Amino acid sequence: MLELIDLTKKYSDKIVVDGLSLKARQGEIVGLLGPNGAGKSTTVSIISTILAPDSGEIWVDQQLLKPSSCEVRRIMGIVPQELALYEALSAMDNLEFFGTLYGMSGNVLKDRAREVLELMGLYDKRHQSIQEFSGGMKRRINMGIALMHNPKLLILDEPTVGIDPQSRNHILETVKGLKREFGTTVIYTTHYMEEVEYLCDRVAIMDHGKLIAYGTKEELQKSSEALDTLTLAFQPTGQEYTEDAAQIPGIAKITMDKNEMSLLVDPKEGNVIEILDQLRYLGIQLTSFQYEKVNLEQVFLQLTGKSLRD
Missing domain, CATH: 3.40.50.300 (P-loop containing nucleotide triphosphate hydrolases)
Known part of the structure; x- marks a missing residue:
């Protein structure tokens, strides 16, 4: 048309x-x-x-x-x-x-x-x-x-x-x-x-x-290089999991805040179910998790370096 x-x-x-x-x-x-x-x-x-x-x-x-x-x-x-x-x-x-x-x-x-x-x-x-x-x-x-x-x-x-x-x-x-x-x-x-x-x-x-x-x-x-986000809450044990979790395929970046962990996940490299299984294997006792796929706003920001309203 x-x-x-x-x-x-x-x-x-x-x-x-x-x-x-x-x-x-x-x-x-x-x-x-x-x-x-x-x-x-x-x-x-x-x-x-x-x-x-x-x-x-x-x-x-x-x-x-x-x-x-x-x-x-x-x-x-x-x-x-x-x-x-x-x-x-x-x-x-x-x-x-x-x-x-x-x-x-x-x-x-x-x-x-x-x-x-x-x-x-x-x-x-x-x-x-x-x-x-x-x-x-x-x-x-x-x-x-x-x-x-x-x-x-x-x-x-x-x-x-x-x-x-x-x-x-x-x-x-x-x-x-x-x-x-x-x-x-x-x-x-x-x-x-x-x-x-x-x-x-x-x-x-x-x-x-x-x-x-x-x-x-x-x-x-x-086609975007923008990443999905996996946010976890877990029972505090006094252990440090960041270094081991960073070795799990698909996890690109980890941010810790007390008993919460935020992961940037590359869906082309790792499956979220497999990632959760690997985290449990490390001894992390999950109480909740939220998985957010990359959205169009994030793709736009990555491509242009600006938000849509800029």
Whole structure:
């Protein structure tokens, strides 16, 4: 559905998108992640035809995308990070106005506006002006505008920034529903890793304008050098176990704190059950343990050296 081929964009001497290539299949939700300045917003602006790339190609539904490609742009829906609404108009009027920009009219336009308002959970607020809406409700209408023409490709640029939990949940469930019911392809940028974990089929991680990792969450975790964590509580015996435990295959690092032991475990080198058996063999009397597999946040931190919100 979407293919970026060697996309490049620079300002003066600074390259902000550097040879970016990736594919998003039909009905796939792709998370586009990166620390601030990674090139995400520029990439989204190029896909949206707001900016023109210096080089490279974009293909949407097997059609080459150009700034003048009106037919291609009609199958895309864009939800910008900044709200694009007429606050003096009602929710219904906003949807109908933007619907006309996609060539919709008459009963088709009115019926679709009602459908979108119901989809966004705001039909009962249809005659209220946008200026009376909460921030979360405005975000939902902002997304509704992008859905008026039933796009095959939906670009969402941080759609849940600064909104209430109810609206955030509604947007996330709507995105899932679009994939499930209509096979919509979604490009989703966010600063909330839990949204990526919940929504996305594949994740593209950018840094300094380059694509540094792309795959499913499981593929990224498997290829990562980040380690799982095994936390143990045990009966104190006065013995020192650190040196012997460090020899067990799969244990990369040990931290002790009184009667607790925290282990960094390489799952490629050792099985957690075998590690626990070896620890018991050393005479450690375990009272509890907790095993945490490496998560996407840790993979991201390892790859970029920054947290997602940096």
